[in-house]
Amino acid sequence: MKLSIKNLGPLKQAEFELGELTIICGQNNTGKTYATYAVFGFLSEWRNVFSIHVPGNKIQQLLTEGVTELDIQEFVNDAQIILKKGCKSYTERLPTIFASSPQKFIECDFQAHLNTNDIQPISKFERTISATKSQLFSISKKQNQSIITISLLVEKENVRIPNEIINHVISDALKDIIFGHLFPNPFIASAERTGAAIFRKELNFARNRLLEQVGSMEKDVNPFEYINKAYSDYALPVNKNVEFTRHLEEIAKEESFILKDHPALLEEFSDIIGGKYAVTKNDELYYTPRSNQSLKLTMDESSSSVRSLLDIGFYLRHVAQPGDILMIDEPELNLHPENQRRIARLFSRLVNMGIKVFLTTHSDYIIKELNTLIMLNQDKPYLKKISEDEGYKEEELISADKIRVYIAEKSLLMLDKNKRKTQVQTLVAADINPELGIEARSFDTTIEDMNRIQEAIIWGDD
Numbered sequence: 287m288k289l290s291i292k293n294l295g296p297l298k299q300a301e302f303e304l305g306e307l308t309i310i311c312g313q314n315n316t317g318k319t320y321a322t323y324a325v326f327g328f329l330s331e332w333r334n335v336f337s338i339h340v341p342g343n344k345i346q347q348l349l350t351e352g353v354t355e356l357d358i359q360e361f362v363n364d365a366q367i368i369l370k371k372g373c374k375s376y377t378e379r380l381p382t383i384f385a386s387s388p389q390k391f392i393e394c395d396f397q398a399h400l401n402t403n404d405i406q407p408i409s410k411f412e413r414t415i416s417a418t419k420s421q422l423f424s425i426s427k428k429q430n431q432s433i434i435t436i437s438l439l440v441e442k443e444n445v446r447i448p449n450e451i452i453n454h455v456i457s458d459a460l461k462d463i464i465f466g467h468l469f470p471n472p473f474i475a476s477a478e479r480t481g482a483a484i485f486r487k488e489l490n491f492a493r494n495r496l497l498e499q500v501g502s503m504e505k506d507v508n509p510f511e512y513i514n515k516a517y518s519d520y521a522l523p524v525n526k527n528v529e530f531t532r533h534l535e536e537i538a539k540e541e542s543f544i545l546k547d548h549p550a551l552l553e554e555f556s557d558i559i560g561g562k563y564a565v566t567k568n569d570e571l572y573y574t575p576r577s578n579q580s581l582k583l584t585m586d587e588s589s590s591s592v593r594s595l596l597d598i599g600f601y602l603r604h605v606a607q608p609g610d611i612l613m614i615d616e617p618e619l620n621l622h623p624e625n626q627r628r629i630a631r632l633f634s635r636l637v638n639m640g641i642k643v644f645l646t647t648h649s650d651y652i653i654k655e656l657n658t659l660i661m662l663n664q665d666k667p668y669l670k671k672i673s674e675d676e677g678y679k680e681e682e683l684i685s686a687d688k689i690r691v692y693i694a695e696k697s698l699l700m701l702d703k704n705k706r707k708t709q710v711q712t713l714v715a716a717d718i719n720p721e722l723g724i725e726a727r728s729f730d731t732t733i734e735d736m737n738r739i740q741e742a743i744i745w746g747d748d
Contacts, residue, residue, distance in 0.1 A: 287469075290395075290397045291321060291397075294320050295317050297713070299712055300692075300713040302321070304642070305688055307642070309656075309724075310647075312695055320384075323523050325613070327383035329470065331376060332465065336372035336465065340453045353438065354435075355433050355434065358427065361460055376396055405468070408462075410429045411427040422439060434463070467609075470642050474527065475597050478527060523615075535565050535569040542605055551636070563599055611642040612641055612642070618648065626651035634659050634682050634683070637688055638681055650729040653729060656723070659683050660686050661721060686720040692713040
């Protein structure tokens with residue numbers, strides 16, 4: 287999937303492709319976080335901004351005859367139109383996504399591009415719609431058939447469902463059948479995640495106080511509008527981080543596919559943080575270091591690295607599913623260089639087991655470790671020996687064609703309605719070579735400057 291952005295924060299114009307591992311590098315204030323938040327918002331909101339209309343006669347047939355059918359191909363034929371209109375609606379939502387003034391997004395444009403050949407409905411689909419304890423109707427698509435069958439599961443005389451709700455439910459099913467496998471389910475760890483880990487109790491307390499105040503309001507005040515306004519100061523990714531951290535007790539009851547099928551990866555993660563997280567029945571969050579397993583540390587007693595990896599750890603153990611996209615703003619936050627190398631290897635393993643990863647980073651250690659994983663992923667005897675000698679696992683090695691790297695920097699581009707190229711802030715694709723790795727000049731220039739200065743200091747007197 288290709289994405290294009292115009293006039294978003296520092297980014298004047300940019301086009302980039304989501305790989306299985308996508309990395310955005312660059313100096314501060316160059317648009318990395320803007321691009322990340324925009325992508326996360328789209329992957330979170332596409333079902334809400336896409337519009338598919340179910341013919342009214344089909345809904346009427348369902349209510350009168352108890353069953354109706356739709357030809358999915360009719361909707362697939364309109365997929366590009368649905369996508370374009372959906373992106374327009376999403377662009378209009380960007381001020382809410384960023385919790386910022388609409389004036390900053392007047393000229394902004396966000397577009398997602400899919401090849402027509404990629405827009406193929408999933409082969410099989412089953413969904414049952416329920417209310418309270420009764421099942422209302424089912425939506426099904428048989429293996430490799432184009433017909434979707436919608437059937438009432440209650441007596442026609444007892445149906446009290448507004449047509450708008452029926453349209454909405456069927457429309458959501460159609461979106462999932464046509465687009466659901468093309469847009470991965472996102473999870474984000476924003477750069478503000480460390481603060482959310484420390485203040486989760488205070489956030490819960492503040493929310494409870496807010497609910498108490500709402501309960502004592504006058505009747506003509508809309509409580510939901512009041513609550514939404516209270517949380518509107520956070521950008522969507524930060525808001526999601528806060529909500530995730532607030533609900534760790536419920537989240538800890540679930541099991542991810544990684545916990546079931548790849549427990550060794552979780553052990554590797556525990557090695558990186560030097561211990562394990564735990565949530566008690568009383569919603570008390572602790573970190574237990576391996577060096578002293580009788581010790582229970584609260585988040586404000588734990589190291590900054592433990593706090594910065596908290597939601598990533600809970601995601602991996604309790605939430606992750608194949609096909610997800612894990613998005614992390616600066617995964618190197620508070621990590622020792624050795625652990626930056628190890629987290630890069632962990633990301634590579636995630637990609638190889640079916641989770642997409644999207645990173646922004648300032649870490650030369652992460653990029654160089656990924657270079658090593660790319661270069662070792664070749665069928666050469668001496669490389670296999672290096673892998674064994676240095677302790678690299680087969681599942682950590684990664685193919686160069688799975689990776690997309692972009693540098694947030696200025697470059698010459700032909701803007702709309704211009705006759706000449708203009709120097710603007712954009713995302714420039716980095717070269718990735720199976721034998722040489724990633725050309726991340728954003729870091730290389732700085733390192734070369736430091737080496738040049740140190741060589742001048744050492745040898746300058748000769």
